[in-house]
Amino acid sequence: DAKTTQPTSMDCAEGRAANLPCNHSTISGNEYVYWYRQIHSQGPQYIIHGLKNNETNEMASLIITEDRKSSTLILPHATLRDTAVYYCIVRVGQDMRFGAGTRLTVKP
Amino acid sequence: DAGVIQSPRHEVTEMGQEVTLRCKPISGHDYLFWYRQTMMRGLELLIYFNNNVPIDDSGMPEDRFSAKMPNASFSTLKIQPSEPRDSAVYFCASSLSDLLNAEAFFGQGTRLTVV
Numbered sequence: 001d002a003k004t005t006q007p008t009s010m011d012c013a014e015g016r017a018a019n020l021p022c023n024h025s026t027i028s029g030n031e032y033v034y035w036y037r038q039i040h041s042q043g044p045q046y047i048i049h050g051l052k053n054n055e056t057n058e059m060a061s062l063i064i065t066e067d068r069k070s071s072t073l074i075l076p077h078a079t080l081r082d083t084a085v086y087y088c089i090v091r092v093g094q095d096m097r098f099g100a101g102t103r104l105t106v107k108p
Numbered sequence: 109d110a111g112v113i114q115s116p117r118h119e120v121t122e123m124g125q126e127v128t129l130r131c132k133p134i135s136g137h138d139y140l141f142w143y144r145q146t147m148m149r150g151l152e153l154l155i156y157f158n159n160n161v162p163i164d165d166s167g168m169p170e171d172r173f174s175a176k177m178p179n180a181s182f183s184t185l186k187i188q189p190s191e192p193r194d195s196a197v198y199f200c201a202s203s204l205s206d207l208l209n210a211e212a213f214f215g216q217g218t219r220l221t222v223v
Contacts, residue, residue: 034211043112043199043214044151087151094139094203095164096212098151 003027004088009103011061018075022088022101025069031092033064035073037084044087044098047073078106112215114200120221126188129218132181133202141201141212142175143145144186151199157183192223 005023012018047087048055048062050071055062061074074096075082085100113132121127131204133140141156155165160177168175172191177183187194203212 032210038151041197041217043201043217044212045209046213087147094158094205094210095153096141097153098143100150103113 002092003097004099006088006099006102008074008100009105010077011105011107012075014080014108015077018073018078018082018104018106020073020075020086020088020104021070022048022072023070023071024088024090027068027090028092031090033062033068033071034089034091034096035060035087036087036098037061037082038087038101039084040082047086080106080108082106112200112202112213113220114198116216116218117131117216118219118221121190122223123191124189125222126186127163127194127220127222129185129188129198129200130221131183131185131200131215133183133200135181136204137204137213139203139210139212140182140183141203142179143184143201144196145199145217148194154185157175179198187220190220192222195220195222 035047036044038044048060050062050077083106085101085103087098115130138159142154143151145151146222155175157177175185197217199214199217201212201214203210
């Protein structure tokens with residue numbers, strides 16, 4: 001029972017912003033939205049997380065809609081090294097389960 | 109800290125043999141997770157521990173799989189007997205219990221091939 005829905009794949013031009021959407025319409029009030037990415041053959045890497053406010057760090061920005069039913073991860077200036085599978089996860093507590101994610105391909 | 113350390117990185121074994129995968133979490137982290145990744149099923153949560161105690165093992169596929177955490181700095185995932193369908197990449201991750209900073213850090217994984 002997937003709690004999130006993401007597009008299977010997306011392309012982005014190098015240097016442009018990559019906007020990765022995620023739907024989580026059944027999210028409950030105490031569930032956080034987490035984003036991870038997995039670069040080929042490596043372990044997943046944490047990117048960012050939030051509850052209801054927009055968040056920004058050195059890697060990305062997270063925009064959460066006011067009703068919290070969807071969010072968007074923004075990589076402001078995508079590089080070829082950002083090519084990876086991006087996972088959106090909603091979690092309460094420590095239970096963390098991954099869906100299929102979005103395969104982002106950054107093209108020169 | 110060197111991060112989450114898993115060993116071995118690669119393991120090839122024959123069907124029916126016992127396989128033990130090892131994980132050293134980040135020092136000070138009180139949660140430890142075991143995941144399995146295959147092309148068909150993606151990343152599956154197998155089991156996780158809090159303060160060395162198993163909290164949820166509902167993802168463990170069958171009795172052939174067992175996991176232990178004898179102390180805060182070491183965990184094992186054992187498969188006995190192994191089968192070809194167990195071939196996968198197994199990841200270990202650790203995190204803090206502070207929900208405001210609960211990002212999980214993953215190891216590099218163990219690629220298991222059962223022939």
